[in-house]
Amino acid sequence: MRVKFSKMHGLGNDFVMLDGITQRIKLSPEKIRRLADRHLGVGCDQVLLVESPRNPDADFRYRIFNADGGEVENCGNGARCFARFVRERRLTGKKQLLVETAAGMLELNMLDNDQVSVDMGAPILEPEQIPFAADRRAETYPLDVDGEVFTIGAVSMGNPHAVLLVDDVDSAPVHTIGPKIESHERFPQRVNVGFLQIESRDRARLRVFERGVGETRACGTGACAAMVSARLRDLVDDSVEIELPGGTLTIHWSGPGQPVTMTGPATTVYHGQIIL
Numbered sequence: 001m002r003v004k005f006s007k008m009h010g011l012g013n014d015f016v017m018l019d020g021i022t023q024r025i026k027l028s029p030e031k032i033r034r035l036a037d038r039h040l041g042v043g044c045d046q047v048l049l050v051e052s053p054r055n056p057d058a059d060f061r062y063r064i065f066n067a068d069g070g071e072v073e074n075c076g077n078g079a080r081c082f083a084r085f086v087r088e089r090r091l092t093g094k095k096q097l098l099v100e101t102a103a104g105m106l107e108l109n110m111l112d113n114d115q116v117s118v119d120m121g122a123p124i125l126e127p128e129q130i131p132f133a134a135d136r137r138a139e140t141y142p143l144d145v146d147g148e149v150f151t152i153g154a155v156s157m158g159n160p161h162a163v164l165l166v167d168d169v170d171s172a173p174v175h176t177i178g179p180k181i182e183s184h185e186r187f188p189q190r191v192n193v194g195f196l197q198i199e200s201r202d203r204a205r206l207r208v209f210e211r212g213v214g215e216t217r218a219c220g221t222g223a224c225a226a227m228v229s230a231r232l233r234d235l236v237d238d239s240v241e242i243e244l245p246g247g248t249l250t251i252h253w254s255g256p257g258q259p260v261t262m263t264g265p266a267t268t269v270y271h272g273q274i275i276l
């Protein structure tokens with residue numbers, strides 16, 4: 001089956017975007033893995049499939065698949081790319097979109113400066129909803145990783161995140177500790193692992209070892225989760241510039257029960273066709 005796609009990225013976190021509205025697309029984990037393969041397919045961190053909404057109040061629905069073929073609940077950089085994608089494919093002329101995802105409804109705003117602002121919903125902090133095995137909710141938790149105990153924050157943005165504070169992201173153990181925490185038994189759905197260096201009350205640096213992918217150049221939900229965890233520990237204020245390897249996101253959160261807003265760019269690289 002020949003399928004049109006757009007290759008896009010949000011600060012280097014890259015996507016294959018599929019229009020499942022004007023095309024009949026049937027995906028499988030194996031097809032996702034091949035699409036995401038940087039030698040056998042197009043190559044990307046995630047695949048996003050745009051569909052007609054089920055909820056009559058929504059403009060669209062989209063589904064997110066990690067490079068390992070697994071479907072996930074939310075993708076912040078993908079949300080911004082989605083907003084650009086549906087306008088470029090003339091599926092809508094609207095600048096404000098309500099989109100249905102597995103994590104719930106997201107509100108997206110195309111800004112005049114070409115950036116996209118996304119209401120990512122309120123963070124989920126109850127351990128059993130993250131899901132994370134803990135006997136009570138706390139700002140931080142001890143986590144034993146092969147005998148070494150780390151202090152983590154645990155936050156869901158619809159998808160699960162563990163957040164570790166480090167003195168220097170450049171020397172953080174992203175590729176050694178990241179995979180061990182990603183598949184840690186206390187995270188039954190696995191977890192995205194953020195390594196956060198606080199620079200001031202409104203600036204921080206972050207690297208993320210993503211569930212189902214590995215380290216990415218940026219992670220939108222990871223930036224939201226890291227800011228929330230730092231705010232809960234009173235290390236930052238309500239608005240923070242999060243600098244990731246691929247660039248900077250602006251995250252705003254005014255406290256528990258309130259939505260997290262993420263603002264940043266979305267870039268189209270090329271359009272193509274692939275035999276699926």
Ligand SMILES: N[C@H](CCC[C@H](N)C(=O)O)C(=O)O
Nearest residue numbers: 075076077159211219220221
């Ligand atoms: N790897 C994530 C999904 C993609 C999130 C990330 N690319 C973002 O921008 O939020 C997960 O398994 O939950």
